Amino acid sequence: MGENEVDHALVKRVQGGERGAFDLLVRKYQHKVIGIISRYVHDWAESQDVAQEAFVRAYRAIGNFRGDSAFYTWLYKIATNTAKNWLVSQGRRPPTDDVQVDDAEHLQAAGRLRDSSTPEREMVRQEIEAAVTAAVEALPEELKLAITLREVDGLSYEEIAESMSCPIGTVRSRIFRAREAIDLRIRPLLSDTEAE
Amino acid sequence: MSASRGVLFVLLAIAGPAFAQPAQDPAALLERMVQALQGLEYEGTFVYVHEGRVDAVHVTRTLGPNGPMERLVSLSGDRREVLREPGGLRCLTRGGTVVASAGAQASTLPDRLANMAQWREHYRMSIAGTDRVAGYEATVVDAAPLDSLRYGYRLWLDRATGMLLASMVREASGAPVEQLAFTQLRLQQAPDGATSAAPAAASSAQPTTPSRWRAAAMPAGFTLVSRVQAEDDAEHLLYSDGLASVSIYVEPSGGGLLGASRRGAVNAFGRAAEGAHVVVIGDLPATTVVQIAESVSRGD
Amino acid sequence: MSIDPNSIDSSSIDFNLREQLSALADGELGPDQTRFLLRRLDAEPELAACWQRYHLARACLRREPALLPDPSFAAAVSARLVDQQRPAASRSWLRSAAGGAIAAGVAAAALFAIATPPQDAGSGPQLSSVAPVRTNDLELRQPVQRVSDRVWAPLPVSAPIDPQLEGYFLRHSGAAASAPRGGFVPYVYVVATPASVPAQIPLGDSAASPPSR
Numbered sequence: 001m002g003e004n005e006v007d008h009a010l011v012k013r014v015q016g017g018e019r020g021a022f023d024l025l026v027r028k029y030q031h032k033v034i035g036i037i038s039r040y041v042h043d044w045a046e047s048q049d050v051a052q053e054a055f056v057r058a059y060r061a062i063g064n065f066r067g068d069s070a071f072y073t074w075l076y077k078i079a080t081n082t083a084k085n086w087l088v089s090q091g092r093r094p095p096t097d098d099v100q101v102d103d104a105e106h107l108q109a110a111g112r113l114r115d116s117s118t119p120e121r122e123m124v125r126q127e128i129e130a131a132v133t134a135a136v137e138a139l140p141e142e143l144k145l146a147i148t149l150r151e152v153d154g155l156s157y158e159e160i161a162e163s164m165s166c167p168i169g170t171v172r173s174r175i176f177r178a179r180e181a182i183d184l185r186i187r188p189l190l191s192d193t194e195a196e
Numbered sequence: 197m198s199a200s201r202g203v204l205f206v207l208l209a210i211a212g213p214a215f216a217q218p219a220q221d222p223a224a225l226l227e228r229m230v231q232a233l234q235g236l237e238y239e240g241t242f243v244y245v246h247e248g249r250v251d252a253v254h255v256t257r258t259l260g261p262n263g264p265m266e267r268l269v270s271l272s273g274d275r276r277e278v279l280r281e282p283g284g285l286r287c288l289t290r291g292g293t294v295v296a297s298a299g300a301q302a303s304t305l306p307d308r309l310a311n312m313a314q315w316r317e318h319y320r321m322s323i324a325g326t327d328r329v330a331g332y333e334a335t336v337v338d339a340a341p342l343d344s345l346r347y348g349y350r351l352w353l354d355r356a357t358g359m360l361l362a363s364m365v366r367e368a369s370g371a372p373v374e375q376l377a378f379t380q381l382r383l384q385q386a387p388d389g390a391t392s393a394a395p396a397a398a399s400s401a402q403p404t405t406p407s408r409w410r411a412a413a414m415p416a417g418f419t420l421v422s423r424v425q426a427e428d429d430a431e432h433l434l435y436s437d438g439l440a441s442v443s444i445y446v447e448p449s450g451g452g453l454l455g456a457s458r459r460g461a462v463n464a465f466g467r468a469a470e471g472a473h474v475v476v477i478g479d480l481p482a483t484t485v486v487q488i489a490e491s492v493s494r495g496d
Numbered sequence: 497m498s499i500d501p502n503s504i505d506s507s508s509i510d511f512n513l514r515e516q517l518s519a520l521a522d523g524e525l526g527p528d529q530t531r532f533l534l535r536r537l538d539a540e541p542e543l544a545a546c547w548q549r550y551h552l553a554r555a556c557l558r559r560e561p562a563l564l565p566d567p568s569f570a571a572a573v574s575a576r577l578v579d580q581q582r583p584a585a586s587r588s589w590l591r592s593a594a595g596g597a598i599a600a601g602v603a604a605a606a607l608f609a610i611a612t613p614p615q616d617a618g619s620g621p622q623l624s625s626v627a628p629v630r631t632n633d634l635e636l637r638q639p640v641q642r643v644s645d646r647v648w649a650p651l652p653v654s655a656p657i658d659p660q661l662e663g664y665f666l667r668h669s670g671a672a673a674s675a676p677r678g679g680f681v682p683y684v685y686v687v688a689t690p691a692s693v694p695a696q697i698p699l700g701d702s703a704a705s706p707p708s709r
Contacts, residue, residue: 006523013534019577020537020544026570027548031555034563048566055573125564132556150522151557157524176518182553183546190549190567226676233679244684247691255680266680273689274657278666280683286670288662288686296663298670315676349677360681376684422671434671441675441682443668453664459685464664477668479677 007071014062022062026055029072033079040083054082128186135182146171147178222321222337226439228358229351234264234392236359240330240381241271246374246460249273259390315438318342318417319349327352329361330378339439344368345415345484346440347461352377359383365461367481374460407431409446411476413491415484418442435478442478442485444492449473456482465489514546521550544570662686 007028013021034051041047058078065074136144142164149155149163157175161168239256252271257264262282270276280286287297315321319339327334334352341348348370352362362377386392407423409431417437424432430447445452452473453466463485464477469492476489516533519525525533537543548570566572669682 003523006520009527009530018534019574020534022577023537023544023570023574024534024547026573027544028551030548030565030569031552031563032560034565034569038563048569048572051565052569052573052576056576059577128552128564129556132553136557147557151554157522172519172524173515175522176515179518179550179553180514183549186549186553190552230676230678233681234674244688246688249689249691251688253684253687257680266683268680268683268687270687270689276687276689278669278683278687280670280673284670286666286683288666290657295657296659296666298663298667360677360679363677363681376681421675432667432671434675436675438676440677441672443671445664445667453661457661459665459690460688462665462668462682462685464661464668475664477664479672 004070008067011062011065011067011071014059015065022059025071025075029075030055032072033075036076036079037083040080040087050083050086051079053086054079057082124189128189131185131189132182135185136178139178139181143174143178143181146174147182150175220323220335222323222339223316225323225335225337225353225358226315226321226339226351229353229360232354232357232359235259235386236357236383237386238359238381238383240378242362242376242378242381244374244376244460247458252379259386259392261389261391264392315339315417318346318415318437319439324350326355330381332356332359332361332381334361341368343415344481345487346437346480347373349439354383357383365479407433408494409433409444409492410495411444411488411492413487414442415480415488440479442476442480442488444488445473445475445477446492447473447475456486458482470494513540513543517543517547518550521547521554 007025010021010025014025030051033054034047037051037054038044038047041050054075058075061078065071136147139147145164146160149160150157155163157168157171160171160175164171237258239254241252241254244251244253251273254269254271255266257266259265260282263284264280265282266278266280268278275291277289278286279289285297285299288295319341322338322340324336324338327336329352333355335355337349337351337353339349339351344367346368348366348368350364350366351360353359354361359381361381362375364375365373367373411433414435415437418435418440419437420433421436421441422432422434430445433444433446435442435444449468449472453464453475454468455466457464461479462477463480463482464475465482465485465488466473466475467489468474474489474492476485476492478485480488513533513536516525516529520530520533533543552564665686669686672678672682673680675682
């Protein structure tokens, strides 16, 4: 199973009535969806609202997802449509250019995004990025390599096992321990951003 | 309206001349027709004259512990078949391929239909004579509309069971819109344990708050019979005046029938309204359906 | 669920569950374990929060433009979904269904049905206990009159079919079936071949034109 298959497996469960599975999809893609929405909606509170609406629409329409495409591609379309509809309902014209999914992924939209969040939130984001980087740097070599091959290069456990000449179980364990170490560092930062 | 009550009625009707004929009250005869349509099992062929076509259809209806099963097969024109399963699932096939399907119908007001005596107020009912249809002796009931918003009906009802044998739907002016008549029909009472009621749909389908939507131009005498809400806030409201029924579908905007469509005496009209999509469909003249559709709006 | 998941001590979750969550995030957890893990989700809000943080860290590592949502975002979506119905495999109202089981069963039946009127009633009892009365005579006191001034051309059997439109009629039939003039009658409109009716029917056909709004 790759990441796509995880999404498809979760979607199937949602279609079967498991709301918990949809919650996982929300938590996995929420930051990306908000990123998409905020290209159209520049007010932070409104973009949260519209992003939530996009997920609700995805839930309602999830019966129509057949698995011919990646879930995120499908979700991306719903998010952009939701944002455009919202603009139209506000009497505004949506932008005519539609950035392709791939471009959006690599879009260095930091400038535009920064405009739309509050300064405090921006600081937290930078803090988290810094904490993740620091945590990875501080990892023992084999953990750092495993998590990098997985997250940055996108290799499967089997491929990493081959690359590192170790059993798959070891790969799985190393990646988990790397994640735990990172989590230890960012958890306190996130608890500080408790809703006001 | 339970099958047991319907079956009991039929038993009384067939038992003997002493019970055979209720008083010659058109409304009572129509009530008996309703019981027969729901409570009997039958198999037959009828012709259906509509919009310049003469089509033949074969129908079978049986009752089981989980409700009725019906199958209608077109014997002319398009190779269509409608199947209604005991659980409530209905589907339309054409040439063997499923074209459309619909799930079980949930209703919030299942007992409303029991009290349809209001049809007296909007139709002038009379006994128009006797006749013979498909070999059965029939009483002819006529219901003339008291306004031009609805159709008139002439119904041939089996004297023994009340079963509908033939019908003619006409405009208020008298011009026929469609006709239906059995050419061959077998009737029998339902077996023990059979019911005409479909299993109740999940209670989660029952909306708890009244609908926000109103149709100001709904003709007098039409009362809300059932209301269903679907997963995306779509609503289905069903109204009846005792003889005619009309549905209002309110769906999220984007797609749906636009403009008018017609099948025999049934007219449909769809339009966009207040951010939603409205489709009205029912046994009413096209002008009435359009008026209703254009009057649908969100209440306060 | 208004608990702030980020404030819960994560050592309260079973180590194994977190480890499985990590594997799930990589698509490397077996189907059985996935099933069990997802079942635990409802009981362990911290699991979902942990999943969220794993993906946030992933976004950072991949240098993705990650926007930090409000901590209560997922919970807010959850709250909005409370009133939603369970998503159906297809909105059975109006979408045409290509349900395999139904199509196969009905298609098989249809093959027998087309040639002659079917004698069987599916799983129902046979209609044999009442002596059949057969006649081909059709006597109506009212002669069949012309239905309208318009002459409709018969619809070619191969004409395209509009599943959405059929869906509306089919669904209304189901509702009207329990109305007084119900039973099989409403289904006649669905099963009979439509005449070639134009998309817009001139409304001055019979009665007066509709009043202007």
